Amino acid sequence: MRQIVLDTETTGLDWRNGDRVIEIGCVELLNRSLTGRHFHVYLNPGRGIDAEAVAVHGITEEFLADKPKFADVVTQFEDFVRDAELVIHNASFDVGFLDNELDLLGRDKLGRLCAGVIDTLKMAKEQNPGKKASLDALCDRYEIDNGHRELHGALLDAELLADVYLAMTRGQESLIMALDEDLPAHDVDGDGAPRERKPIKVLRISDAELQAHQSVLDDIAKANKGLCLWLAPEVPATA
Structure with missing residues (x-):
């Protein structure tokens, strides 16, 4: 199970008003591990x-003046996210921007490029x-250190979101492991097919065994001045 945790700055x-993507950050999860x-x-x-x-991300025009355009890196981006499930906080925002960038170049949008999208904002509101369901609020809720996050940054936020997502979905990995586990060797035939279990033989206690058990309890009670935890107290008769 390959997932890409993704964030953008714009x-x-x-x-729709001509705004563009200026930073993309992605981290890879494979079987729920970074x-x-x-x-x-x-x-x-x-x-x-x-x-x-x-004011939000601190990225200026001067800083971006010598950086590549999206067309220069689109192939590398597509190769990294292709066929993976995307994990995004407020997915409609990032997907809208990235689909626009891809569309401007006449390339397939994320819906065709990737296996699907998980919106952690929607998930947090449902849970x-x-x-509050902001990334900072979720970091506080799941005790994830975000003290170094003074400004938004795509890669930093993707890394934090990966930790948040794993915390939000903790427990699912045990279910997946249980479903994927092979049957124990004694429960399968040589060809790997499940072996039919034999009926379990139920042994009933005999009257003699029951009397012997009661005798032992009586001896315990006698030795402890009538106290025996295994003897049920008598229920008083009702009028």
């Missing part, structure tokens, strides 16, 4: 950046209705 809030592989790039958007956006 020039503004709406790609592999250490990541994809990270800053992009020259070819346009200005809203002051409100700079804890009425509670």
